[in-house]
Amino acid sequence: MRFWNSEIEKNQITVLEKIRNRLAAIDSVATIQERLQKARPEWWREYVGNRHEGQHLKNGLTPSPSPVERGAIQDNDLLNPSPSPVERRAKAETSPELQALIPLFELQSQLSHIPRNNELLIEHHESKEGFHLLVYPFEGRAVHEAMSAILAYRISRSMPITFSIAMNDYGFELLSDKPIPVDDSNVHALFSTEDLFLAMQQSANHVEMAMRKFRDIAVIGGLIFQGMPGEQKKARHLQASASLIFKVFKDFDPDNLLLRQAYQEVYEQQMEEVRLRQALQRIQQHDIIIRWPEKFTPLSFPIIADGLNRNNLSSENLEERIRKMAAALNA
Structure with a gap:
């Protein structure tokens, strides 16, 4: 009987300790919430406290002036609605960045044309380096790389011709x-x-x-041994082994799934086949504007400057050649 009573007392003490710890935790949470409430700005506490004006009047209290009335808030998103698209566009047109670009837009319009959303601009130039064809699809560098190669290939089928290609994010040059x-x-x-x-x-x-794509596929498929742990084979050794397997599949098993996977990754990831097809479909619905400006236009300037890195023999460095192009553009 004494043992039974001692066990009950122990259980009671344990329950009381749990209740005491729980109450202490609640007090600590309340203390934290109180500290957070005090840490907020004064205008926020007044705004939250006075947002129900009817409740204050019901309790016989006079609501204090709002933070906006006191000037504590200059531009509160809760009170001022967001600007409309027209207002945002008007604000953007007055931005200093766009104001700085207005002279370039005017020069582009004077020398050639500013393409709209439903237009494709093509420019022909002739310089001492040769004949330039500049196209501005605004589809990104990866799509322009594939599109320029396809355009050069289709032109070369009608006549023997050699091209040098340059591109950036909004156009390319042949x-x-x-x-x-x-x-x-x-x-x-x-x-x-x-x-x-x-x-x-x-x-x-x-x-x-x-x-090159087949190397990773062969490694994942287990066709190539990468080496023992701590003794990994070099990348060129893996590439040599993958090239041998690739050539065997290409000559004797052209329908191999791993081989087809390598070609599929090239077309979809590296050549952007899906985006390229969509871009060409949009171009078919656009108005194509062809111009023959007398000088290089502002749109063509970055592409021409990027093309100066071609493997040409010249005693002038790149900065001097770009400076001469800029002087000719402003002349």
Whole structure:
């Protein structure tokens, strides 16, 4: 009986300790909340306390002036609605960045044309370096890289010609020593999606790109041994082994799933086939504007400057050549 009573007393003490600890935790939470409430700005506490004016009047209290009335809040998002799209556009048009670009827009419009959302601008230039064809699809560098290669391939089928290609995020350039035959009669055919897959295969060295992709696929598929732990093979050794397997599949098993996976990754990831097809479809619905400006335009200037890094023999450095181009543009 004494043992039973001692066990009950122990259980009671344990329960009381749990209740005491729980109450202490509640007090600590309340203390934290009180501290957070005091840490808030004065205008916020008054705003939250006075947001129900009817409750204050019911209790016989006179509501104090709001933070906006006292000038504590200059631009409160809760009270001032967000600007409309028209207001945002008007504000953007008065921004210093856009004001700085207005002279370039005016010069572009004077020399050539400013393309709209439903237009594709193509410019022909002639310089001492050759004949320049500049296209501005505004589709990104990856799409422009594939699109420029396809355009060069389709032009080369009609005549023997050699191109040098440069591109950036909003356009690309084809440079040749011969006049480039792109006009209203053939421009839609050059940018069509017909035989796009064949053009992608012929315009780029897709076999070499697929061979590089095949290395990772072969490693994941277990076709290549990467080496023992701590003694990993070098990348060039893995590439050599993958190239041998790739050539065997290409010659004797062209329908191999791993081989097809390598080509698929090249077309979808590296050549952006889906985005390229969508871009060409949009171009077919656009108005194509072709201009022959006398000087390089502001839109063409960055692409031409990027193309100066080609492997050409010149005694002038890159900065001097860009400075001469800028002087000719402002002349």
